[in-house]
Amino acid sequence: MSLTAFALTAGLGTRLRPYTEKLAKPAIPFLGVPLGLHSLRHLEELSVRRLYMNLHHAPESLRAMDTSMLNLPMPEFVDETAKILGSGGAVANVIRDITTEQILLLNGDEVYLPQRSDVLRQALAEHTKRDRLATLVTMSHPEVGRSLGGAWAEANGIVRQFSKTPVTGLTGHHYVGYLFMNRRVERYFEFPVREENILYETLTRGMAAGEDVAVHDHTADWFETGRTDLFLQSTREVLDLVEQKKEDPAMRDLLQFLSRFPEPRFLLETEEPDLRRRIERLWITSKG
Known part of the structure; x- marks a missing residue:
C-alpha cells in the first residue's frame, strides 16, 4: 500500500543552541550522519509515494541534507518560514494535495533502534485492517x-487520552515519533490552517467524535537528543550498544545504514576527541 509521508523538520532546536543557530536540528550529525536521515531510514520498508518536509528555521541546511542515499522519493519542501504550524497544522497545510488513503507523520529528529526492521509495516497493516483514524x-x-508525556490507553491498545501526567486506569505508552493516519483526519483539522498539535488537538477531537486511535507497542531503544548533554550521552549509549551487540539485528541495520555514506561529519563531537575517535572506529566497522 502506497502512502504519503510527512517529516516534521521545522522546529527551532532551541535547547541545542549554539549548534542550531545556523543548522536546523535534523541537519545536525549524529554518529556522523544528519539526524533527519536517521529518522527517514526506517521508511524504506514502506511504499512511500510522496515525502514532505517542512521548513522554518535554517531552511537551507535542510535543503542541503542529502537524501539520495535512501530508497525514498526526493522530498517536497513546504515553506513555513513565515509562521510555524506545529505537528497538526503542518499536515493540514498540505492535506488537500494528499491523494493516498494513509499518511505517515514522523518526527525528523528521532534516534530509534527497533528490534524488528518491519515494525512500521506491521503497524500500518494493523492500522489499515482496523480502519483506525490513527x-x-x-x-x-x-x-x-x-x-515524558504519553499516550494513555486501555488494555486493548485504544488511546483514551494524551497526557504529560498519569491517567487513572490507563497505561502510558511512549510515542517514538511515527504516526499513521487515515486521510479522513482532515475532518478534525481546523481551517483556516493555524498552529495545531496533532495529538492534543487534532486526534483528541477525532477521539471525541468516536474515532479509534490506538498504540502499536514494540521493543526498541529510543534516545533523547533535545539538549547538548543528552545528545552526547545518547551518542555514547548507542556506541556502547553497537560495541556490545554487533550481531543484534538493530545494530546490523544501523551499521548497514552508516556504510552507505562516504565519510562521517562532526559537530557536537568536535570538542570530545575520545567520542569522535569512537565514531570513526564505528565507521571503519560499518565498511566491513
Whole structure:
C-alpha cells in the first residue's frame, strides 16, 4: 500500500543552541550522519509515494541534507518560514494535495533502534485492517508520566487520552515519533490552517467524535537528543550498544545504514576527541 509521508523538520532546536543557530536540528550529525536521515531510514520498508518536509528555521541546511542515499522519493519542501504550524497544522497545510488513503507523520529528529526492521509495516497493516483514524508507534518507557508525556490507553491498545501526567486506569505508552493516519483526519483539522498539535488537538477531537486511535507497542531503544548533554550521552549509549551487540539485528541495520555514506561529519563531537575517535572506529566497522 502506497502512502504519503510527512517529516516534521521545522522546529527551532532551541535547547541545542549554539549548534542550531545556523543548522536546523535534523541537519545536525549524529554518529556522523544528519539526524533527519536517521529518522527517514526506517521508511524504506514502506511504499512511500510522496515525502514532505517542512521548513522554518535554517531552511537551507535542510535543503542541503542529502537524501539520495535512501530508497525514498526526493522530498517536497513546504515553506513555513513565515509562521510555524506545529505537528497538526503542518499536515493540514498540505492535506488537500494528499491523494493516498494513509499518511505517515514522523518526527525528523528521532534516534530509534527497533528490534524488528518491519515494525512500521506491521503497524500500518494493523492500522489499515482496523480502519483506525490513527495508530501511534510506541514502546514502554519508565519516564512516561514523569519527564515524558504519553499516550494513555486501555488494555486493548485504544488511546483514551494524551497526557504529560498519569491517567487513572490507563497505561502510558511512549510515542517514538511515527504516526499513521487515515486521510479522513482532515475532518478534525481546523481551517483556516493555524498552529495545531496533532495529538492534543487534532486526534483528541477525532477521539471525541468516536474515532479509534490506538498504540502499536514494540521493543526498541529510543534516545533523547533535545539538549547538548543528552545528545552526547545518547551518542555514547548507542556506541556502547553497537560495541556490545554487533550481531543484534538493530545494530546490523544501523551499521548497514552508516556504510552507505562516504565519510562521517562532526559537530557536537568536535570538542570530545575520545567520542569522535569512537565514531570513526564505528565507521571503519560499518565498511566491513
